[in-house]
Amino acid sequence: MASASRSLKVPRTLYDTCLSAYIIDRANMTEEKTRNLPLNVQCDVYFKLHEENEICQLTALFSELAIIGRLLKAQNKRLRLIKSFQAVMSHNNRVAEQLKKAFINICENAVSVNTENIELGLRLGSFLSEAGWFFESEEILRWCSILLDSMISRYPTEVKYERLELEVLHKLLHAQTVYCLFEQAQSTYYKASNLVDSLRAKQQVLNLAGLYAEFSVLYFFRSQYDEAFKWSNEALKELKPNLPAGVVIDVLRQASKACVVKRKFQKAELLIKQAVTRAVQAYDFSHPKYADTLLDYGFYLLNYDSISHSVTVYKAALDVRKEIFGELNLQVAVANEDLAYALYVHEYSSGRFTDAQCKAEKAIETMAKILPADHLLLASSKRVLALILEEVAIDMNAGMVSNDACKAMLDKAEELHKTALRLTMAAFGEENVQTAKHYGNLGRLYQSMKKYREAEEMHLKAITIKEKLLGEEDYEVALSLGHLASLYNYHMNHYRQAERLYLRSINIGHKLFGPGYSGLEYDYRGLLHVYNEMEDAQKVADYHDKIRRWRALREAQNRSDRPVLLNLEPLISIEEILGKFKLFK
Template sequence: MAEARDSQAVSRANIIKTLYELSVISVTKGLGTYKKSLTYLPDNVLFDVYRQLYKEKRLCLLSQELTHMDVFTRMLKVRDRRTDLLQMFQSLMDHGTKIANDIVVAYSICCLEVLKKPYAKKEVINLGLRLGSFLCDSGWYVESEEALNACKNLCIMSNCQEYETPESLCRTLDCCHKLLHAQTAYCSFRGAAETHELALATVKKLEVAGYKDFSHAALYAEFSVLFFIRGEYDQAYRWSVAALKELKPSLPARITIDVLRQAAKSCVVKREFQKAGLLIRQAVYLARDVFDIDHPKYSDVLIDYGFYLLNYDSIVNSVSVYKTALEIRKRIFGKMNLRVAIAHEDLAYALYVQDYSSGRFTPANDHATKGIEIMEKLLPNEHLMLASAKRVKALILEEIALDTALTTEEDLLMKSEDLHLSALQLAQTAFGERNVQTAKHYGNLGRLYQSMSRFDEAEAMHLKAIKIKEELLGSDDYEVGLSIGHLASLYNFHMTRYRDAELLYYRSIAINLKLFGKSYSGLEYDYRGLLHIYIETGEFDKVREYQDILNRWKDLRTQHAESEDPPIDLHKRPEPIQKVIDTFFTM
């Protein structure tokens, strides 16, 4: 009898669901008739009506509806359907509508109307925060910045026209946090610098007022992102640690996740891998627990987890994680979106590293090409975001060139040089000469000129890269070791400067052993380089010594590969955030 009642209950539930769906379909078919009555529907029901228009591909009508600010405002309030709204929004952009721009224009009008209706100021500011955040999540960063700048101006006007209350200052900081997120994502560094200064000044005002009941965790994490992208890693690390100290169990999970993943990235570039692993895994498990695995926030965390794994020499796992992140973004954003382009670029580089010894670069090249094609359609000419994508493409083309016929090789190497020079110019314009990003491009040109038999130019590029990196990062940093190894290869294989190369290899090995241990993959190139030197110089005792070292290294690599766990434990749950923070600060 109990089973029969349960079966009947399930049956009734299915009927109710079907009746609801039929009702929604009926409303969408007679939308013109029911137009005036839609305002009386609950927000979640109205959302389903517009979702049905999306399913029926009635995109022009859907665009007309969603460009009304009051309608879009109601859609933003249905927070548990954010992924659906992102899909709908992207489909309208793909369809050729200008809904992103139209929505921002509509919001700007709302801001102007505040001059006549000052009582609505707080409501309009809150709307701007939600709208700007959504546009940023959807990958339309220019429109996000425009909306949030309008919101910021309202916040500043509010602070000027009335006594600066802690509440109004906190709203300004919230706007700065979201605006800085959009600006750094789009590499709008001039605007980001202004936002950074406004945020610091506002934090100072709160301190002077003695107001402490506000966490700066999200804001400090964005400070860290800004310095990280600019290659100022010490500052990025400092702000990420400050953000961790501001975390509280009461904060929204989204903020906690963003702080953890940015702090993890900052730890990676400082080669604090134990700390980075702790933080990024907790971010992965928390994002999965809160948002599930089909959410853009989960894909964001996976991108940063892939970065950690790649730098930690877990290359196969890194590729796997990047592939998963890309598939999530493609399902949500389709093909023509900057967030998809970035995922293609990240996967391309991981595949390039994975397949470096095999020479099978077709998958890496395909993803790099797709990433650049998307960026070139969505970005202005010479945008900085293209610099990184062009760098990856150039590295891949260089390797392909070395395995092809002579005439094809020359063409590919020339294309690679054009891409590297373009990337270098973009980096110099954005960051200046004395910057880690600029130094990386010099190093890449050095490797390319070595492949092109332009050895003097190659040496000059490597020396520039080493000089800048040593000044900024110190003599024992990973980036310095990388450039030293490349210069050693040039001296060894092309300039017969064996003693100079030998010293550089020893230095590179010392850096790699200190940072990564004896099983690190990059040690192979140093060991083989030394073997070449000692064979050429007839030092056969040294040949035997380093052949033994290389053989032991191969055994360690096999053990390392066999001992690696899957990157994501499907049964792992996130730890309490306070426990994670306490563990971090005792490491």
């Protein structure tokens, strides 16, 4: 029946017809015959197996290190190989583990170290990282580094081994950082830094744009934003017109993210829009690199208060990643989480959290299948789901749903927040922005649970940590000030304290985002309540007027907004980008 259904299909080209005929002829489709075909044709044969849903056969083939190692040499077939490999992983997610073990077995049993094995490991580790299987990638690349250490010790004057190890360490650092192996990543960072010094001492010409961008990624993941910004600037200085498009794009998008967290939005916008434009021109709208840039574009938009546009961009990024990776992939889970949070922020005033909750639960479900139970990446997804559940419970309570149902949902949110805090504390300790965020989230939850003293304690902890790490006029500080003000205002009757906190939060919002900032509404309405309770009629009238003017600004802004994905910036040269970057605030 399967063969008959294939015969009814009308191939688009003669080449496609030949591929279909080749894979149907099982008796003649041997590995030896396939291996003798041109490499590009071999890749197309295996992709045709994927298209025809011959996943069992493809799984058996892709479990062979020799086959994968050969196919990875065809760089122009990378996207097809990723799609085919992900189909195999969705069918049997042990294949990456099998390939890793096969590679390590070769390393352990080799009579002598040779660069051929190292280059195989570098190709395989890099590919698995691109495909979203970072744990296996990390182990393979770590073995490559061990082998190269041996070669460098044996041949200390041969700089080719040091140059190769620098390339390995670059890829290794990426896998370790994304997989949150921060102790190992720090060691790799120091090792790479020392190797750069050694090569420079030997008068070697290096371009370190990509490596410095990875340094920035490491510090960004650890919420050490000053260092992340510093290294992203160093990466920008290393940009040259002849660098591969992928390196340039990665540098631009990481530098943009570092600018966002430092609230340098003009610089961030310049960089991320150029990264998106370059991804479209160098690849296309269905490529992983385009999805990567969209996620970072969404991050910029969300932080710059263009919330509805951020949702649009996050949805587009998720669609691209799902098309490439399916559902069972860490990169898709991360995109689901990002979209869930953007939807939560977007629908905060409407209370329509169904889609946000679905995306957050999907992210956790996928991560739970791939990651260890206590993995740090789960902390962020659990935090997002907890925030959503809290708002759903509040709306249920307002809708006169039973107290038991509301309590159960709030208890679930508390469990998720505490788990996220525990995982974050274990990774970063007390004085970290992520830890502070979890304290603040618990503070809001305890306010909803009517545990007001506990809520105050959590908010004060969050403010103290954020002010120490980010300064007194950061966006994150403003959020926590507004949350504590709400507690004092609506539940503890500390109106003067609430007033001072609201005014501080409003001042920060104005400085960072201008008078049309969406978050101002909540602070204005909070002050209205304060002045009503204090019976200050003049200020009540003043803030009614402020809210009217704020609403007019928001409506005008929404009318003037253009669709963000239909108005890409024209491509400009690297020299022009760097020139503008220096001029912008």
